[in-house]
Amino acid sequence: MNIQTSTTAPAVSITSLDKTYDTGFQALRGVDLTIRRGEIFALLGPNGAGKTTLIGTICGLVRPTGGQILVGGYDVLTEFRKTRAMIGLVPQELTTDRFETVWATVSFTRGLFGKPRNDKVIEKILRDLSLWDKRNEKLIALSGGMKRRVLIAKALSHEPSILFLDEPTAGVDVELRRDMWNVVRELREGGVTIILTTHYIEEAEEMADRIGVISNGQIILVEEKAELMRKLGRKYLAIQLQEPIAELPGDLAAMGLTLAETGDELRYSYDSQSDRTGIANLMAALNARGVRIKDLSTHQSSLEDIFIGLLRDRT
Amino acid sequence: MNFYAIKAIYTFEMARWWRTVTQSIISPVVSTSLYFVVFGAAIGSRIESVEGVSYAAFIVPGLIMLSLLQQSLSNASFAIYFPKFAGTVYEILSAPISHVETVISFVGAAATKSIILALIILVTANLFVEIHIQHPVWMVVFLVLTAVTFSLIGFIIGIWADGFEKLQLIPLLIVTPLAFLGGTFYSISMLPETWQTVALFNPVVYLVSGFRWSFYGVADVDIAISLGMTLVFMAVALAIITWIFKTGYKLRS
Ligand SMILES: Nc1ncnc2c1ncn2[C@@H]1O[C@H](COP(=O)(O)OP(=O)(O)OP(=O)(O)O)[C@@H](O)[C@H]1O
Ligand SMILES: [Mg+2]
Numbered sequence: 215m216n217i218q219t220s221t222t223a224p225a226v227s228i229t230s231l232d233k234t235y236d237t238g239f240q241a242l243r244g245v246d247l248t249i250r251r252g253e254i255f256a257l258l259g260p261n262g263a264g265k266t267t268l269i270g271t272i273c274g275l276v277r278p279t280g281g282q283i284l285v286g287g288y289d290v291l292t293e294f295r296k297t298r299a300m301i302g303l304v305p306q307e308l309t310t311d312r313f314e315t316v317w318a319t320v321s322f323t324r325g326l327f328g329k330p331r332n333d334k335v336i337e338k339i340l341r342d343l344s345l346w347d348k349r350n351e352k353l354i355a356l357s358g359g360m361k362r363r364v365l366i367a368k369a370l371s372h373e374p375s376i377l378f379l380d381e382p383t384a385g386v387d388v389e390l391r392r393d394m395w396n397v398v399r400e401l402r403e404g405g406v407t408i409i410l411t412t413h414y415i416e417e418a419e420e421m422a423d424r425i426g427v428i429s430n431g432q433i434i435l436v437e438e439k440a441e442l443m444r445k446l447g448r449k450y451l452a453i454q455l456q457e458p459i460a461e462l463p464g465d466l467a468a469m470g471l472t473l474a475e476t477g478d479e480l481r482y483s484y485d486s487q488s489d490r491t492g493i494a495n496l497m498a499a500l501n502a503r504g505v506r507i508k509d510l511s512t513h514q515s516s517l518e519d520i521f522i523g524l525l526r527d528r529t
Numbered sequence: 530m531n532f533y534a535i536k537a538i539y540t541f542e543m544a545r546w547w548r549t550v551t552q553s554i555i556s557p558v559v560s561t562s563l564y565f566v567v568f569g570a571a572i573g574s575r576i577e578s579v580e581g582v583s584y585a586a587f588i589v590p591g592l593i594m595l596s597l598l599q600q601s602l603s604n605a606s607f608a609i610y611f612p613k614f615a616g617t618v619y620e621i622l623s624a625p626i627s628h629v630e631t632v633i634s635f636v637g638a639a640a641t642k643s644i645i646l647a648l649i650i651l652v653t654a655n656l657f658v659e660i661h662i663q664h665p666v667w668m669v670v671f672l673v674l675t676a677v678t679f680s681l682i683g684f685i686i687g688i689w690a691d692g693f694e695k696l697q698l699i700p701l702l703i704v705t706p707l708a709f710l711g712g713t714f715y716s717i718s719m720l721p722e723t724w725q726t727v728a729l730f731n732p733v734v735y736l737v738s739g740f741r742w743s744f745y746g747v748a749d750v751d752i753a754i755s756l757g758m759t760l761v762f763m764a765v766a767l768a769i770i771t772w773i774f775k776t777g778y779k780l781r782s
Contacts, residue, residue: 318544
């Protein structure tokens, strides 16, 4: 591999990746996936879908049973020194050396990943993650959220160009989330590629450029977030009424209108991509009935709705 | 070579040891002193000398070897077992280090610790009985080879073990008995003839014999054979480790 390859190749490029555990369980089935340089990629999927396994194969924790993984154009098995040096990993489980200090454990990781000591870098990371005051404390004395911060600090200690966050915000308070996303944004601005898994779909919605959905060891969808929202997103129109009504007239219900429980709002759900949304007809019908409208607003379905819909469609 | 990684693991391991250094050092020193009181003073007063060496002095190399074997095994097996147990091994598995580098750092640290202890025991023993070392260079050679070999074996046990029981099993059931039967406290020539032959199947005999030769110039087996066997054990341990890493056995799922 020449240098050219490594600077133009995608951050991660996976082809026909299979993983069958020793138990005989097949956790990944023919996964093809390309992660672009500098993007934030969110991997969504239910428990046991294979997210952690997929990350494990890229980072060197899990041996693939088939297929190929390239990181920055280099094969993760034959050129693991190059690929692993590029990667920082924040694991899903909170595992720390209990009797080490924050400073020592973060510095240790930097060395482990082949970088010479650099106190300035470590200091910046600790400050960014609000860990600076705790630098001399033993890990055993830290709270869960603080340990999570330490794991993130460790993953960043060797200045990786690709960062994996495996459910970084599970069981984490608002403040840490905010700190973390600030760090992630800053990293992204510095050109770091970020791959995260999360169960908080609003997080993916807020942070990610692209979204992949994995289920039963298969990637069932990869899409630009905006595209995904546009393609699959159903919109609904909320019509606030001036006076509540007790019942929806039959012909209006037939048009697809529903009445909110409070009786003062009508909802009309439609596909924003279709040529005829039916809104004009609806308005005319409402007008004809003399329904007086206070306000109108449109709402887009969230990723969560899309995601649930996707999984439902497959089962 | 990822020297920064080797240094990181090595210093990490040494620092971990240093934190509990009093208990790491005091317990072997105390137990060695006890051996001296029991075997050296009590029994030694009834045994004049073995092959021209006073009994108390005769057992010193054996005692050092015994500690060296036990400490190398437990240091190395614990060093790799614990990260597995605690889950922190993910970091080592995802780091840009080769298997060779992993082994060098863990085994190097374990061997260093047990050699330091061996030297402390030597100094302690010197308080009880005057010791002259005839071949200091060879003494160091045997010390280092044995420490490294048994640290390698400890490393293998640490990778193989999936519970604390297994971690204790091999040292307790195999290595300690072999060490006691390996001429630690006596010369093989003191055994009946058939048992002398049986003893030659005990690897520890070669280690103790060679080590004792470096002190007093007397040995149960030829020094060249001792050295050769020590190297063979090391080669076997290395071969097993190579196999373990080739197959990814028990470290990567
Ligand atoms: N070491 C292992 N041996 C056998 N099966 C395993 C092993 N690790 C994971 N699995 C199985 O593989 C499947 C995928 O697990 P994985 O941890 O990748 O899921 P996940 O998508 O990360 O789930 P979660 O959201 O719960 O973290 C699960 O069914 C799990 O039981
Ligand atoms: Mg997971």
